Amino acid sequence: MTSQTAKADDTPMIEMRGLNKWYGDFHVLRDIDLTVQRGERIVICGPSGSGKSTLIRCINHLEEHQQGEIVVGGIPMTQDVKRIEQIRHHVGMVFQHFNLFPHLSVLENCSLAPIWVQKKPRREAEALAMQYLERVRIAEQAHKFPGQLSGGQQQRVAIARSLCMHPEVMLFDEPTSALDPEMIKEVLDVMVELAEEGMTMLCVTHEMGFAKTVADRVIFMDQGQIIEENAPEPFFNDPQSERTKLFLSQILGH
């Protein structure tokens, strides 16, 4: 851990330069430049179809970009499968639809990757899994299957599953959009705690309350471009571009 924190201060966690991506003829990401320092918390918002999910999915190569470069934790992204897997070891991801493995128990969901990817002994991996399940306050459900849990519980398990790999950065892809309203808070609470512990985070979310309390920077995207980028206080109180103003009035004006 000390070696990681030693290099932590100089290299940025994520660097994107001139990133472009097309789905067929559709230009989904346009000239994206973004640098994320270690320990930074960033919230990305924007209308649907603006490319915000695609952007963070490029960071762990769930989507492939066609132009530009991405450097994650000092490792430049290439087509090489080993390189991609190496990057993924440092990057945790939480999905909108949780994507827990339904055929495995909660405990197995969390201990699977430490056992098979990091080659940890089963006992050690399970102890680690229990430790993180306790942190997201769901340890008592460890032996249930995902299908027996509520949406909020499943999403907390998904966060614990990611944390078990000791990621240096966490990507959240609309983590509360598929949840019933009364379950959103339990997931956001866990995310706030994670932010307070210093985790580097990129969150695609429409939870503006979360953005105000936690984010160091808020990024507004529209039509594949980063339109506006600012600290939350000025972002919400004094938006500069017309599109940002319109978007904020649409999501906050009811």
Add this chain to the structure above:
Amino acid sequence: MSKLTLNTTPVDARPAPKRSIGAIAWLRANLFQGPINSVLSLLAIWALIAGLTPLIQWAIIDADWIGTSREACSSGGACWVFISARFEQFIYGFYPSELRWRVNLTFVLFAVMIAWLALPRLPAKKLAAVLTLVIFPIVAFYLLHGGSFGMPAVPTHRWGGLMLTLVLAVVGIVAALPIGVVLALGRQSKMPIVKSISVVFIEFWRGVPLITVLFMASVMLPLFVPTEVDMDKLVRALIGITLFQSAYMAEVVRGGLQAIPKGQEEAAAALGMGYWKRMGLIVLPQALKMMIPGIVNTFIALFKDTSLVLIIGLFDLLAIVQAALADADWLGYSIEGYVFVAFVFWIFCFGMSRYSQYLERKLHTGH
């Protein structure tokens, strides 16, 4: 004008109302619910009685069970004496009778291994799987074929009956499933050569009838391999059946792979798992579970298709019963012969079907 509704008295949970039970109530609710239902029920009951009575009369009440020759069959019903007189041949084929303990031992070992694998109460499943898939085939080969360890060799042309049917079916099932999984993965591969080889293989074997495959295996294959390589006829049939069924299995497995949401593989990838771990730990376990009905369906089809080997001169259960029908001592008892064959096939296929239903229930984890 207040529209407030407020209810602060909690309502205690009450048990659900009892459903009416009792034979009369059940009959009225299920069979005689209105005039049309009643007429249909009566018709169905009449048809069942009219159809089953003569069958039971023939197969059980009027049947002859005891004896050694056709003289014992005089009562006009089924002559099961024919089956019992030829029973050993139906099971073992032309396997020398003093060596049949080797077949019995193989059957018993196989039954033990299957029970060990299938019954959840028994421990050490991994050891059982290794024993069944690696050690048992070797032991079974030496037991059945012999030729070493002081056991006289029994060439495969003397194998027959139920024993041969089981050898064909079990080898076919055990080999076709893994080959089918590999082909299904190959067909979904992003690598163009792997993908096209898989597609061509699957479409070729699915496009030809099994009879043609067996004919080609027995007649044409020897034309292509050098004469000094004398491939056993049974081995050729086994290869033909396995390749044929693995193509079908591949399509069943592909259906299962496509039913797994893309998010599953993405989540596994995001955790740093490589292709084989994503497939082996996440996608395939879910896909295979979903595909149990389709896989067992293919197994059952394979089991029944083994009877086609009679056209290349292998005497499986059906072929050996047919051969016995041509025996001058037992002419005219073909119905008994075919009923017996059908019954034996049905027992095995029904067993597989029930076990698959049990597996589905057991593996259901509430999603």
